[in-house]
Amino acid sequence: MTRHNVSPYATVMDDSQLTGRPIVLAGAGPYGGDLEIDEPLVTGGKKWTDVDRDICMHAEQFPTKKWWIAFSVALTGLGVLVFALITLFYSGMGILGVNHPVGWGSFIINFVFWIGIGHAGTLISAVLFLFRQQWRTGINRAAEAMTLFAVACAGIFPVIHLGRPWFAYWLVPYPNARGPLWVNFNSPLAWDIFAISTYGLVSLVFWYIGLLPDLATMRDRATHPWRKAIYNAMSFGWNGSSRAWRHYESAYMVLAALATPLVFSVHTIVSFDFATSVMPGWHTTIFPPYFVIGAIFSGFAMVITLMTFMRGYFGMKNYITLNHMESMAKILMLTGMLVGFAYSTEFFMAWYSGSEWEGFVFKNRAFGPYGWAYAIMFTCNAIIPQVFWFKSMRRNTLVLFIVSILVNVGMWFERYVIVVTSLHRDFLPSSWGMYALTAWDYAFLIGSFGLFFTLFLLFVRFLPVVAISEVKGVMDPKVARSIPPRASAAPQEA
């Protein structure tokens, strides 16, 4: 093998030195040409042992003031949710804005919104894994945690939307004293139960399998006996054995291959809740891909929001670099354009189908009483992400942060537009109505964010926020190992 005369420290860079372009080593390639190597995924010349310290640090020291401030804000939000839930159970659905004809209100909007947020985590952990995108290692742990917490938020809303949530277990087919009367397997609402619970459970085990080696690292770093005992219990006795790694890799691959169709199926089934109805504006075949791509779009926006915090507040700039942020910005722009394409296709089909009802609904959507919501949706989702055509914008964290927030606002309004505009104009003009959120609707929305951020901050506090073992695997070993490079070539066995 030809040995190239490349400095082993060519890939030591700081976050601010990254350009998003390959490093060209003049004359270092085969036959004397240039050698292009990728910029490092981990910056700052980190060693493997530094990774352990940098990532476990947040769980090993007493939380910072910033964490307490963030946590108290989030906990207040969670308190709002609990208060709203108690009030809802005490007073009934009348405290909400739902009415006739708009029988689906903010609960369904929030449900679809949160389930959508979750999708990016699975996309990062499974789809990007299958596509061998190594930059995913920096963000996959936090993104998968985001998925779990988003599913937890989403799961609340269909249950409380039932009106009598204490009978929620009737949705599960179990042998019962009512016949037994089984659930209607032809109903998209029954499909939902299976889709969401499978998604939550498979995401959880996938996430936990990935955590095992890192929990073992935390256990081995722990000095306090209680801490050691807790992480020992959680790490299942992992000791880095190659026999275990072999099965781990296999299980990880299989789970990624399962999670990929799963993530597409979940939002497809959520879209079936709408698409199998006979409402103009809902009864369309474009709904499954439209919902899935919107979910990935909104989820990536949320990942960018969270990663901005992790870079800034938790000092993860060396692991979640500007190159990671740029890659996510590219996905955000691509999915944003696909969402914009879906909006346009819906309009085209409304006209092309020649259906009077369909045509009316879409004209009403864009120019009717909820035209303002449609304008917010279209601007935030289809137009604003276009700034990412410019590299300087993709690498500007302030722009990224603002756009990610606006995209999430836009995606919430997308669901608002879908749910409300199709319902508020019934087939009979005498049944027309309007819908407005009440203070309680807002309380549930704010409260769900409180729950989400409470869980996320606890995760940041107690668990490794970056996949340590996976990051170690993609680092340049010449830089990362604990001993300096040796002069001689690899040993030759006699």
Place this chain on the structure above:
Amino acid sequence: MAIRGILGSFAREEDVVAATEAARERGLTILDVYTPYAVHGLDRAMGLEPSRLPWVCFLLGLAGAGLKVWFEYWASAVSWPVNVGGKPWNSLPAFVPITFEVMVLFAGVSTVVAFLWVAGLRPWRRARLPHPAVTDDRFVLLLAVTNAAIPVGSITQLLALHHALEIQERDFEEVP
């Protein structure tokens, strides 16, 4: 029964892979190799068969899907047929979404359970580490001293040739 073993710790991935290959060529018993991250090619160097977990996934996924189709048919068409909008009781296309979800549920959860089983992992199991830094930045090769025809000196020599940082000979209660 205690196992007499020789442990070599390495700082480089390529060293531990080369040492493992060399040990296997010599006919030494490789108890295990411990690494902080998944090292590709190590299973081949150790002469391990590929994991059979995908089969567990496939078979349990198939079983889950099959059971669910049967249950949906039985519940909707046999146990209590309910007329919903005049739709046929055994409307198979409508069973597809749940069947898919249950297949993924069975396949995914069974793969994880099987993984924990074959890897010998369970909650509260006390970790047995051959070296304190295997979850940090060390690669450890553990060889058994079983064959009297191969002297201990030649084993340590092999490890040293591959740049082992530490070489220890000690007894292990069981393979860590």
